[in-house]
Structures are given as structure tokens and as C-alpha cells.
Amino acid sequence: MADNLFLQTLLPTTHDLGGFKVHRTLPHRERTTIGPFIFFDQMGPAHLAPGIGIDVRPHPHINLATVTYLFAGAINHRDSLGTFATIEPGAVNLMTAGKGITHSERSPAAVRAEGPELSGIQTWLALPSDKEEMDPAFEHVAKADLPVIDGGGAQARVVMGTLWGATAPVTCHSLTIYADIVLDPGGAIPIDADAEERGLYLALGDASLDGEPLQPSTLYVLRPGVRATLRSERGGRVMLCGGAALDGPRHVFWNFVSSRRDRINQAKEDWKAGRFALPPDDHDEFIPLPEIVKTVSYP
Template sequence: MTNDLFIQTLHPATHDLGGFKVHRTLPHKERTTVGPFIFFDQMGPAHLPPGGGIDVRPHPHINLATVTYLFAGAIDHRDSLGTYRTIEPGAVNLMTAGRGIVHSERSPAEARPGGPELSGIQTWLALPRAKEEMDPAFEHVPKERLPVVDGSGAHARVVMGTLWGATSPVTCHSETIYADMALAPGGSMPVDPSAEERALYVAEGDASLDGQKLEPTVLYVLRPGTSAALRSERGAHVMLCGGAPMDGPRHVWWNFVSSSRDRINQAKDDWRNERFPTVPDDSEERIPLPVVTPKTVSYP
């Protein structure tokens, strides 16, 4: 779909992982990035069976940063830097892979007996070429430190970048915007027009933009400079993401992103031959390198 508001409409690839669904809109056959966002996954919403949970075993990344943001539930993050952090709704986990990092994501033990909830967004940001091989890092920013901007029966939490005059403390490696807009029934919120590349995604509920209905789990790429009002009849969570265009094309293979195919091939060889670092307290298992070209990252 193209019109006065949108230049592209990206429908998801949906995967049923036997307890919850994942909707992936980036990378897409029609578009690889929106600003630095090169991967956009919605997990759930789901209520997993009692005693169960997610167990994403240790796996590697290079030349990207992951951003985890939850609506419900909790995830224990561990990585090869020695980080252990539980993320809960409204907080941000930013993991910068740089030259290479390994991490795992699992449901907390205390949430498993009753069956854990899972609902949220996980994105990857391609790093600018000058920072692709930077030192790996991890950053957790609690919900209370993220600025909130009020609309009419709505508010927006600024997850990354500067929006509506408010700036998130989360590190940006390039120009990035990211926000969670929560609209009550009948609420409205203007969409900040400042970033060159922007997209909207209805994660929960119903929403329309200047009267045009937005379908859930679809990524709508906005025309540059478009000013419009987001509205909801019954309430919604709508994500706004984007930033400056990338400084050249990126290649994506499994959990690896890079401006260089040779660098991705080196990462494949390093993981196959166990040259990546291990995750303290979670080194007994790992996700093996795919033997065929993967279409998705590996969940449990």
C-alpha cells in the first residue's frame, strides 16, 4: 500500500513456536531497514503452560545492537560479558554486539510454576560502519528513567532518541527514534515528524492514522515529513521506530549483521569452531550454527 501517508506497508512473516507466535516485519523482501532498525519481531502475547517458559540458548551476534522491550512478562538476560539482568515491562535492555557477543534469554525460574507471560518487541539495530567492530557492551535502563510525553487520552514512552521534545537516556549509536505509544479508548497522539525514516506498528489493540485504519502486526513506513494524528477507539499499544538512513547496505545471516559478507563468513567459522566467548552460568549448551541458510533467528 502506498498513499499520502505511507510509502510502504510491510506484512509480517508469522511463526508459531508451539506456545507463542512471533511476527517478523524486518528484514523484509521489500525493505531491509527503517533507520537503523534491521530486525523487528513481536513476541506473543502469550501465556505459556505451567512449568514452561522460553529458553533461548546461548547464541552469538556481531555488528549490531539488540533492543528488548516488554509489555508483559519477564526475561532473564545473560551474556559473555558476565551480565545477568532481568528485564520487565517498560524497561529497556540494549546489548551492543560490536565485534562479537554471546547471550541467552530465558524465563525466570520464579515465573515458571504458574506459566509465564510473554509479550513484547525485540529489535536489532545495525551499527554504523565506523562502530561495527566496537567493544561489546550491555545497558539496562529501568522504566522509571524513560521520559513519558502526554497526548489526549494517551501517552508515549520515549524508548530511544528524542521525540516530542523529550530525550531517552538509552545510548544511540546512530540517529535513532523509538517509542511506545499507549492510547486509552478514544485517545489520540500526534506522530513526531522529525526523523527522516519512520514506521508505525500496532502491537496491541486498534489504531488509525488520520482516519486510515492500521492493521495489527503490520509495519507502516511513513512518508518523510508526514505529520498525522494517531487515534484508537478501544485502546492500543503502537510502536514508532526509525532514524537516519543507514550508511550503506547490510547483510543479514542468522544472528549476524554486517556491511561485509566476509565478516559474516568469519563469524560463522568462529561460532562453528567455538572461538566466541562463553556465557558465565549458562555455558552447558548453545544453539548450533545452522547447516542450511536460516530464515529466522533461533528461538527455543
């Protein structure tokens, strides 16, 4: 039965970062992308110790877009465009690196005293080859501006693209689908079959697809065209991601993604030489270029 639904089952690489865990399912040794998604991380869920927060120092990106989506907690975003934005649960931060951008991510001071919550998904989208060197950009879309499909004991928030007949206002640089599906106990929802490549990820609780149980923190690549129903017995939270297949292979080094290896080498030299601008209000420190790239690298 599972073979009729799933092309691949991608188990996570899990790292304990001292206070919280990160589960990474893309890139994976068996598959590097699902649609434009080339990086898929689940952070937490965790409640950090009082006085502690996350402090991801300024670092660079090229030729990709980052998508931050939280289930709990808050993160302050600052970037080299001068942007400052606080993301909270249900909203979206889309940062398009294009020809180059730097940013930092830190827990707001207001939540550090009691110990901040941290739970959510961070993804990277590879840009189409003809848009890799576009100008960098940032957009924040509030929770209230994202469409929600509600029924059958399920709430599905469309984060990017068009699903179940509703379209999110978030910019898509190529055909992209992304949704946050919350299932009540006994809830169910049909999974849209229109996108060329699709993945399902069980983030919290329990869920099954046409009777096949999904394992936590695991990314399931669905067969093209398969129509199936997602259900939960006790309640769960599932992310649906995917879109059109990429227009060619991508190279990945640290925070750099590109269709051209020489472009990544140039970005490495530019970062070492200090040719990337830092966020104007967060420029006193930065993450140096690693000699050996770790699977998960947070300061």
C-alpha cells in the same frame, strides 16, 4: 489517502513456536531497514503453560545492537561480558554486540511454575560502519528512567532518541527514534515528523493514522516529513521506530549483521570453532550454527 501517508505496508511473517507466536516484519522482501532497525519481531502476547518458559540458549551476534522491550512478562539476560539482568515491562535492555558477544534469554524460575506471560518487541539495530567493531557493551535502563509524554488520552514512553521534546537516556549509536505509545479509547497523539525514516507498528488493540486504519502486526513506513495524528477508538498500543538512513547496505546471516560479507563468513567460522566466549553462568549448551537459516529460529 493512504498513499499520502505510507511509502510501504509490510505484512508480517508469522510463526507458531508452540505456545506463542512471533510476527516478523523486518527484514522484509520489500524493505530491509527503517533507520537503523534491521530486525523487528513481536513476541506473543501469550501465557505459557505451567512449568514452561522460554529458553533461548547462548548464541552469538556481531556488528549490531539488540533492543528488548516487554509489554508483559520477564526475561533473564546473561551475556559473555558476565552481565545478568532481568528485564520487565517498560524497561529496556540494549546489548551492543560490536566485534562480538554471546547471550542467552530465559524465563525466570520464579514465574515458570504458574506459567509465564510473554509479550513484547525485540529489535536489532545495525551499527554504523565505523562502529561495527566497537567493544561489546550492555545497558539496562529502568522503566522509571524513561520519559513519558502524557496527554490527549495517550501515554508515549520514549525508549530511544528524542521525541516530542523528550530524550531517553539509552545510548544511540546513530540517530534513532523508538517509542511505545499506549492509546486510551478515544485517545490521540501527533506523530513526530523529524526523523528521516519512520515506521508505525500496531502491536495491540486498534489505531488509525489520519483516519487510515492500521492493521495488527503490520509495519507501516511513513513518508518523510508527513505530519499526522494517531488515534484509537477502543484503545491500542503502537510502536514508533526509525531514525537516520543507514550508511550503506547490510548483509544478514542468522544472528550476524555486517556491512562486509567476509566479516559474516569469519563470524560463522569463529562460532563453529568455539572462538566466541559463552556467558560464564550459562555455558553448558549453545545454539549451533544452522546449515539452513530459518526465517525465525528459536530453540
